[in-house]
Amino acid sequence: MEKEKIDKKDHILDVAERVFSDFGFDGASTRMISGEAGVNMAMLNYYFGSKEGLFLAIFERKISSFQTLLQNIGNDDSMTSWDKLAKCIDKYVDRIIVNNCFQKLINREITMNKRGDLTDKITEMLMVNVIEIRKILDEGIKNGSFFKDIDIQLVIASIFGTKNYIINTPHLSSLILGHDIRDEKFMEEQLKPRIKTYMKRLLKAYLMTDNDNTK
Amino acid sequence: MEKEKIDKKDHILDVAERVFSDFGFDGASTRMISGEAGVNMAMLNYYFGSKEGLFLAIFERKISSFQTLLQNIGNDDSMTSWDKLAKCIDKYVDRIIVNNCFQKLINREITMNKRGDLTDKITEMLMVNVIEIRKILDEGIKNGSFFKDIDIQLVIASIFGTKNYIINTPHLSSLILGHDIRDEKFMEEQLKPRIKTYMKRLLKAYLMTDNDNTK
DNA sequence: TTTTATCAATCAATCGTTTGATTAGTTTTG
DNA sequence: CAAAACTAATCAAACGATTGATTGATAAAA
Structure with a gap:
């Protein structure tokens, strides 16, 4: 069945994503991944060709959904620049924190630019969000919402x-927060809204608040 | 010769630090490291006991210099809380950016979930700086320098x-900055002072600037 | 002589991958 | 319809390569 096959592939990708994010590409063995996924080792090569193929497949699966994360918020003319930025932060925090271990994967891969083509792909993918925020900031400066001399x-x-x-x-x-951030309930109910509030206040203070001693 | 031995050990550590930071702990082989360092493979075990021992030795070597980085700034009673924080930022930016690849090492290692003892050691090491800054922020709130409701x-x-x-x-x-940040001259002459200025203004705006719409 | 340093060779273990056999499901054929 | 042929999925076992580590010999130093 085509449906079951996709489900199984997806399940392997889920497990692999977690194991890779915990142990790194080299630290995670194919035996580990197949063992935790409950499939025969040979299945990894059968489905994905190689260990690296499996690794790349994890990224392929997520890239498309990432690209649309913050896009088109900047095009809504009914919002002020600040409201757009605030909405970006809300959306970003909401979305990104659930994809926890994929984020770790991305981060490890982009710091270690072995596998250059993948690094480029990830960079391109992350730049979409960067550009969206930059656009909003640029616009905010132009229309006087934000200070002109912000960095x-x-x-x-x-x-x-x-x-x-x-x-x-x-x-x-x-350790810093005094809570295990991998506790999903704490993350969802407390940390997420807290990060949103903090980020917005931090940025508002820097971007918009009158400040007579800006030096 | 005791002196030469120390020099050779130090040279191995230098090479290992770079190789580990490029390939990760599992990705870097002992043959790779010994090869690049120009020493026999058995020397690594002779000097450091094991691959992990070598890895730990890299950290041991840096820990002492790290611990004193921000320490004792908070104890200077002649400075305001803000001046202390500003000095911390200056020192931190100055110091940390040159130890580039060691930073990558730390970051990759602390991102990994498993390899507990080393993670704990690194965490402990980084917490020294965290605690120093927290102390300054706490004090600043108490003496009225900073807002009471900051996070x-x-x-x-x-x-x-x-x-x-x-x-x-x-x-x-x-890509974001439009310059190669690995260009040392750019980093030293432009980016470093720029980061310092930015961080101080960002924090000052959040911590100290009167802000009638804090919500 | 005793200790320390260095080396090539080798160790068992583990790695990612491949194999050939077997099963289950689908299609074709008579 | 039923037997045969074919395809895809799954598995245990094994592959050669590489891993970190150790050995015993040799050289240098004390």
């Missing part, structure tokens, strides 16, 4: 960097 | 997260 590029680094820091270093951020 | 823990995430984002994802941040 757009570093603001972007702060937005994505803050999120990355929290979810990519769970050991550390759990 | 200390997420501020910390922004400080370290922004930095990590820039230097750990060079492909992406180079």
